[in-house]
Amino acid sequence: MSETGIGASVRRTEDNRFLQGRGNFTDDINRPGQAYAYFVRSPHAHARIRGIDAAAAQACKGVVAILTGQDLEADGVGGVPCGFAPDGGPIKEPPYPALAKDRVRFVGDRVAAVIAETREAAKDAAEAMSIDYEALGAVVTLADAPKEGAPQLHDDAPGNLCFEWEIGDKDATEQAFAAAHKVVALDLVNSRLIPNAIEPRAALGEFDPGTGNYTLHTTSQNPHVVRLLMGAFVLQIPEHKLRVVSPDVGGGFGSKIPHYAEEVVVTWAAKKVGRPVKWAAERSESFLADTHGRDHVSRAELALDANGIFLALRVKTTANLGAYLSTFAPLIPTYLYGTLLGGAYRTPAIHCQVRAVFTNTAPLDALRGAGRPEATYLLERLVDVAAAETGIDRVELRRRNFIPSDAFPYQTPVALQYDSGNYASTLDKALALADAAGAEARKASAEKAGKLRGVGYSTYVECCSLAPSNIAGAIGARAGLYEAAEVRVHPTGSVTVFTGSHSHGQGHETTFAQVVAERLGVAFENVEVVHGDTDRVPFGMGTYGSRSLAVGGSAVAKAIDKIIDKGKNIAAHTLEAAEADIAFADGTFSVAGTDKELTIGEIALSAYVPHNYPLETLEPGLDESAFYDPVNFTFPFGCHICEVEIDPETGTVDIVGYTAVDDVGRIVNPMIVEGQVQGGIVHGVGQALYENCVYDPSTGQLITGSFNDYCLPRAQNLPAIQTGTQETLCPHNPLGAKGCGEAGTIASTAAVMNAVVDALAPLGIRHIEMPATPEKVWRAIRDARAA
Amino acid sequence: MYDFNYHRPRDLADAVRLRSAAEDGVFLAGGMTLIPTLRLRLASPSDVIDISGVDGLSDLEASAESVRVGALVRHATVAVSADVKKRIPALAALADGISDAQVRNRGTLGGSIANNDPAADYPAAILALGATVMTNKREIAADDYFTGLFDTALEADEIVTAARFPVAEAAAYAKFPNPASRYALVGVFVARIGGAVRVAVTGAGDQGVFRAPEMEKALAGNFAPDALNSVTVAADGLNSDLHAGAEYRAHLIGVMAKRAVAACA
Incomplete structure (x- = not known):
């Protein structure tokens, strides 16, 4: 591995300007x-x-x-x-x-x-x-929206209903429930969040x-x-x-x-x-008028046999869309949600019904994870409830129901076909890293100090690499979700990459340059990554859904392949060899079995100053574009383990340990991946413990309209996060990458809430809604003790 | 922000003169409340009189009997002052727990107690320690100073110049911060001075900081956390908001009071 190639923790190129206050943000630009x-x-x-x-x-x-x-x-x-x-x-x-x-x-x-x-x-x-x-009159809550006599937002949407949607086999699910040994049920709310990008x-x-x-x-x-x-x-x-x-x-x-x-x-x-x-x-406007996220009310039921094997899952969800349809609003609580309800488990029958309604609140749309955190939170909480009510250990229950590693590709009952996975492996790694074996002893010593301690697990699967265009089209997207790239090798061998992915914190200028450096054999510092300008970049679908490396990076890889092909053609001509005999490695084109070779820089110069090219078969220039359309989604997975301590006197929840083992496929820059995982976890922790978008339920005024009332997690709220990774390569894209931007958020909310409920379980508490604020936890403890 | 006339007087007399001459003048010290209020267009004073350049308001003096904190002394200065840490460590700890580093490096004692935010920390120290608020006109006893929500005994042309805190035999402040704003959701300052015990509660009362006489009585007889077991805190007159209902605040007053007493040991 080179110091700047794939697998190296190269420091972020873009940080040089950001840390010096030399970024170029929209509000920095002024015109006469x-x-x-x-x-x-x-x-x-x-x-x-x-x-x-x-x-x-x-x-x-x-x-x-x-x-x-x-x-x-x-x-x-x-x-x-x-x-x-x-x-x-x-x-x-x-x-x-x-x-x-x-x-x-x-x-x-x-x-x-x-x-x-x-x-x-x-x-x-x-x-x-x-x-x-x-x-x-305003209608604000999900409970009020469908009520008879409720204020109506749009003349053509009676009952404030935007659409009803379902996925899965309803009959098979009903039959499985009818024959089940045990059914567990959980009503839960996925709280509403305000994204709060720093800019x-x-x-x-x-x-x-x-x-x-x-x-x-x-x-x-x-x-x-x-x-x-x-x-x-x-x-x-x-x-x-x-x-x-x-x-x-x-x-x-x-x-x-x-x-x-x-x-x-x-x-x-x-x-x-x-x-x-x-x-x-202004920041106040961002609170009011950026799209918000989440906001579901659900009933979830799981049918199990006598051995704790999941037979069927039934979910009914009401999702808030806000006052109008934002660009991708209907996608979030449907195909980015219902399809993830299989999780890491081989539940054979799943049926999910969604009612999406309008309310007099800001429009909702994607928020980090977008539908997948909602599905994972519901499923992982429900599995914990099932464990509690069957008496089967939570880890064992998960293990028993995992899709086995030899069952891939695995067709879920909710449309997706998982390409790969090894769920027991990340679970085992996380258990070791978190010293799960020592949890009981830590709980006992916390008890002596008057604290309630609990552990929470989340064994998640997510679906990234949005999206194979044929699937996207079939489910209702009005666009394909491929990505475009152009790789331009300049006459002296430096390279500009134009990508349709967009970096707004992800570090693409570094990661994509590493991919180019590795694949094309050029120096990392000789690669410039250009994004975010429709006049410079051929086309692009942008960055969301943890898609940049898996889809955008694959487009770059595809364009590089074309550059290499062209380079071979040039080398064959220049070195007077057959193209089939030209090999390319480490930036050098060579003729097999000879010492004749040309570097990519020499090829590039030749391409721009050609003198004897065969005009019919070889064009000058070394500049190639590619569009990459994934054949399938990618399916990162992993296990997160959270350990909390609760002060029963005040209800304060402290996260005292957090371990994440994620399999996000090929890792180009481990430092950036770790940063993404940590940031994602903090985002999920925010929802679990701190963040809460509150509208006055009768007037529709936003009560949490500033950081004085909307609580974002702070560094002091988290311990050092232990991260581990596993690299099961994606089998169907050229980089083997799966995506890592949302994994932390998808996994962590459930891990934290499962830990909170585990700590409170000895008191007879079965569930608590997010965010688990001190007052909410204190009330739950008080009520449980009074009962 | 609406337009206003800005003044930066060098001495107190000038500041007072400017304030009296203004149609609707306000004093600006650290600006930690006033500036956001102006930026949000929630206030439209005709004149802002910035007293941060006024001489003589930034001194911090300590003796065996008392600690005198000038009105313009920053929270960060109090937090790290060796003198304050030696004489009234609870006061240094309180200052160290105000908001975040940026606020502590701008905010001033005078600004805090002149504003009298019902969730601010300093009022609890003033009231529990029985401090004396010193102004350009007079000295005001702590018990006479706080008169209601964002209201004090200060007259329109009166400026806080310092606060004099008596050195306590024992004192501690226990704060349960609002997780979002870091203001006190409930803060309890307990002090024992000359055998008497004073307990002040901030963050909770719908009229701002207040003393807790029943707790003081119980602690006068037995200065130990358990002495508070017999005291029930009523939810009447306590704030109720998104972050904490009155009942929870009442409960937290008891918990924080015990922790403060425990910390005195």
Whole structure:
């Protein structure tokens, strides 16, 4: 292994600029003549707009324009589209106007855009806007949404129902339940979260009247997708006249996947006012108007035989979509959720029903893991309940039901075919690393100190590498989910890689360069990775679903293969040998059985300064593009073990040990993978113990609208995380990579909550909802002791 | 932030004059509450009088009898002061537990007690130690100083110049922080001075910091955690919010009080 090739913990190239404050984020970019947009947002969760009087605002100092939904309509600008409609049933797709015209449906809904000389001037004028609202009743909770007489959000979605969806064999599941030795059931809530990327969203729209070209700089995880959606479906700007750039982006966690209305408004407004228009969200706006995540209520039931073998799983879930359909909202609680309910277990029959409803809350969409954490939390909690109620040890029960390592490829009853796995192996490694054998002794000594100690396990499987386009299309995606790459070898042998993946914290500039360095035999520092610009990168579906290395990296690998093929052709010509006799290794093309060879640098120079190429068969240049469409998803898996101590006097939960053993396939940069795993775990810990998005259930006002009330985990809340890895290569992509960005989040929430319940179990506590705040835990202890 | 006139006087008299002349003036010390309030447009003062350049408010003095903390002394300074650690270690520990490092390096004692946030830490120390609040006009006894939510005995043109804390025989502060904001969800400061015991509770009361007479009585007879077993804390008059209901806060007052007493040992 070289110091910079695959498998080396190369320090992140991009950190050099980030740590010096030299990043180039959207809000860092300023254009001559630039004006600023500020969005007037609804203070009501649900109201009719009776009138908008902009006269006073118009008269404010520095105002350039005040734009409303009527202006959008007059210009024929439509709403923001949804990119996914699950198969198998009707779905209501009410319009999602970029600026609300008649009605507002959540606190933070956009009503008008004030364009002014400065941010402060725009804000001053926004306060002078007089909007006549007629407040309507709001429906906020999942319990209230379907009730008769509940306020209705959209005329064409009676009962606030967007769609019903199911997966699995209902009859087989019912039969298995009827014949079961034991049935365990659990009602549980998957709490609502606010993503909170460190960089708030921002957008800068420009229009060049000389060329008719538009440029949008935006904080997106997938600029090409924004170009497609906004250009083709909203503003009718063809691709060749619209450039979308996502420069450095400070975190996304899924909240920067959707195409947002603010992007539409600044792009449209730039032409309308004849000036570049910039908007940057304030943190309070991010709380209100970024897409939120999770928010399910479920009933889960597991049927077991007398030996604890799982016979069937039955799940009924109600999922919140918020006020409108965000870009991928319907995908999250369906195919990214129901298909993961098999987990690591060979449960033969599974049936899952989902009702997705509208409420007067911010739209929901993907959030790190997106559906898969919800499935894993439900399943892993249910397995623990089953263990408790059958008296079978939790680890043993899991082991008994694991899909055996010789059963792959394994067809689950919920559509997926797992390509590989070895679940007992990661479990064993984690048990050893966590010193699980010593847990009882640690519990006893904690008891002496007046603490309740518990251990929680989560043996998860996730589904990454979104997505094989044929499968994506079959289940309702309105796009394929391949990835594109271009590898350009310059005349002197340095390389620029253009990738459709987008790095917003993942370290692609390092990891992808390592792949190129290894495969092409060039120096790591001679590789530049370019991403996030539709004018530079051929195409791209972006970064989410832990797909970048497995799909984007595979596209790069495929383009490299083409470079090598071309190089062989050039070498054969130059060295006067048959192409079949040319071998390539470590950056050198050689003729088998001879000492004749050329380096990739010599080949590149020759490619750009050719003198005697056969014009019919060999083109100059060394620049290749590739599109890679995965044949299957990838299936990372692993085991997380969490150990907690609870102070029964205050209800405080302390995580005192955390061990993660993950199999994410080929690891290019172990340091980056460890960072991703740790970050993912902290995200899951946040949901389990700290984070909680709360709306007032009657008014729909966001109560946790700042960091004073919305609690993110801090470094002091976690012990040193022990990580271990195992590399079972993905059998179907060229890198053998599976993806690691979400694994931690998917696994950890269940591990933490299982540990909390384990600590409380001696008191007779069976379940506790997230987040397990001190007050909630204290009440549970008090009530259990009183019972 | 709305526009305002900004002033940076060099002495107290100037500061007071500017405040009196202003239509709606406010004093700015560390700005840990005022600046966010301005940024969120929740306040629109005509004049901000920044007293951080005023001489004579930044001294920290300690003797065998008392510790005098100037109004502009930062929390971080109190937290690491060898003098404070020697004379009233509980006060240094309290300062060390305020919010985060950034806030501790900006926030001041004067700003904290003039603002009197019901979840701030310093008011508990002032009240439990029976400190004297010193202003440009007078000295105010702790028991007379805090008058309600964000309300104090300070007059409009009155500026806190320092607080004088008597050295206690024993003192400790036990805080249960709000996990999100790190303000006190419940904080209990217990002090024994000259045989008398004073207990002050912050974070919990709907009128801000308050003393707990029943606890003081129980502890006067027996200064031990168990002495508090007989005291029940009522939930009446306690705050109830997203993070803690009144009942839970009442419970935490008992737990934190015991821990504070235990820490005195």
